[in-house]
Amino acid sequence: xxxxxxxxxxxxxxxxxxxxxxxxxxxxxxxxxxxxxxxxxxxxxxxxxxxxxxxxxxxxxxxxxxxxxxxxxxxxxxxxxxxxxxxxxxxxxxxxxxxxxxxxxxxxxxxxxxxxxxxxxxxxxxxxxxxxxxxxxxxxxxxxxxxxxxxxxxxxxxxxxxxxxxxxxxxxxxxxxxxxxxxxxxxxxxxxxxxxxxxxxxxxxxxxxxxxxxxxxxxxxxxxxxxxxxxxxxxxxxxxxxxxxxxxxxxxxxxxxxxxxxxxxxxxxxxxxxxxxxxxxxxxxxxxxxxxxxxxxxxxxxxxxxxxxxxxxx
Numbered sequence: 001x002x003x004x005x006x007x008x009x010x011x012x013x014x015x016x017x018x019x020x021x022x023x024x025x026x027x028x029x030x031x032x033x034x035x036x037x038x039x040x041x042x043x044x045x046x047x048x049x050x051x052x053x054x055x056x057x058x059x060x061x062x063x064x065x066x067x068x069x070x071x072x073x074x075x076x077x078x079x080x081x082x083x084x085x086x087x088x089x090x091x092x093x094x095x096x097x098x099x100x101x102x103x104x105x106x107x108x109x110x111x112x113x114x115x116x117x118x119x120x121x122x123x124x125x126x127x128x129x130x131x132x133x134x135x136x137x138x139x140x141x142x143x144x145x146x147x148x149x150x151x152x153x154x155x156x157x158x159x160x161x162x163x164x165x166x167x168x169x170x171x172x173x174x175x176x177x178x179x180x181x182x183x184x185x186x187x188x189x190x191x192x193x194x195x196x197x198x199x200x201x202x203x204x205x206x207x208x209x210x211x212x213x214x215x216x217x218x219x220x221x222x223x224x225x226x227x228x229x230x231x232x233x234x235x236x237x238x239x240x241x242x243x244x245x246x247x248x249x250x251x252x253x254x255x256x257x258x259x260x261x262x263x264x265x266x267x268x269x270x271x272x273x274x275x276x277x278x279x280x281x282x283x284x285x286x287x288x289x290x291x292x293x294x295x296x297x298x299x300x301x302x303x304x305x306x307x308x309x310x311x312x313x314x
Contacts, residue, residue, distance in 0.1 A: 012214035013085045013117075017065050018044055019207050020163045027164040028146045029115055032081070036069050043068040045080070052103050066104065079111040080104055087119045094130035098141040114143040121149060121175055148172060157194055163208060166195075170212050181222055188216040189229050196237070270294070274302045 017024050021042060025033035049066035065083040082104060084097060097114055104112045118125065126147060132139040148171055155169045170191055177183035191212050195205045218226060270292065277288045285303065289296040 012211045014065060016163070016167055016207070016211050017083060017085075021067065023163050027162045027168075028117065029144065032113070032115070035071055037072045040070040048107070049082075049104070052107055053100070064100075079113060080108060082112055082114045083117070084114065085117045085119060089120065089122060089125050094127045094141070097143060098130040101141065116143055116145045118145060118147045119171060123147075123149065149175075157191070161198070163204065166191075166208055167211055170215060174216050181219055184216055185218055185222045185226055188212060188218065188226055191216075192230055193233055196233075271302050274299050275308070278303055278308065 022033070022038055025036065045066040045068055049064065064085070067081045067083065068078055069081060070078045082097075082100060084100075086093065090096070097116070101112050101114050116127075118127075126145060128145050129140060129142040131141070148168055151168050152172055155165055155172075157166075157169055160166050160169060173187045173191070174184070177187055192209055195208055200208070273292060274288055274294075277283045277291070278285075283291075285299040286296050289299045292299075
């Protein structure tokens with residue numbers, strides 16, 4: 001399997017939780033979901049949480065979110081939900097969560113609920129409590145845990161409706177085919193095509209597409225094959241947002257260029273995107289310019305330099 005940075009998984013999960021927080025709780029933690037008043041504002045406190053972690057001696061390694069919510073009690077009472085997504089065994093994990101929990105409480109003086117999602121494959125790894133007992137003193141810090149592998153074989157892709165049901169299915173399928181890149185390509189294409197058959201809104205297709213693209217990494221040659229297959233699929237069905245795959249691919253290309261810190265690389269990527277949109281998606285220069293947010297004349301110039309566009313004919 002193509003090696004993925006931990007930050008790639010972090011970004012995928014963080015974005016999914018923020019986009020579908022209500023659905024996240026409804027699917028994994030229904031008891032929590034039932035008590036929250038979603039008619040009132042929900043606030044993500046990422047900057048504040050990062051500051052708390054930085055001040056702590058604990059080393060932050062995996063995805064986490066800190067969210068302020070209100071209960072259905074009608075009182076002016078709110079609590080903080082600390083969500084941890086853990087992708088591998090970590091020694092002292094329970095203690096670290098306890099430290100985060102009390103530091104959040106110390107900062108806000110509000111009730112803090114810690115929820116955990118385990119995305120690893122180790123069936124024996126199920127941390128649930130941090131305890132200290134000595135000389136009559138007792139401290140017990142327990143937290144609810146969802147192990148994604150427990151959902152194996154329990155989700156039907158065709159009937160899946162909750163975004164996190166689809167996300168869980170994609171994650172489990174990734175684990176199942178992680179050693180076979182061609183099988184991963186098959187399932188990545190299958191999952192993305194399934195999104196279109198569910199009658200989802202454009203926004204939801206893009207969000208879930210992005211998560212699947214994050215988690216199901218492919219070698220460069222198969223990644224190109226994947227994007228071409230999805231573009232073809234979209235074109236055949238005359239989708240109103242025909243370049244979904246291209247937009248995701250372009251964003252990744254631009255991010256890669258930025259990581260290298262090379263303006264020349266970013267410029268080259270932009271030119272390649274222009275040519276690809278013209279050749280593969282059969283888009284006209286003015287449409288390409290609108291999508292890439294560049295001047296139409298620049299698009300025409302790139303295409304003419306590539307020898308595939310005649311300005312007088314266009």
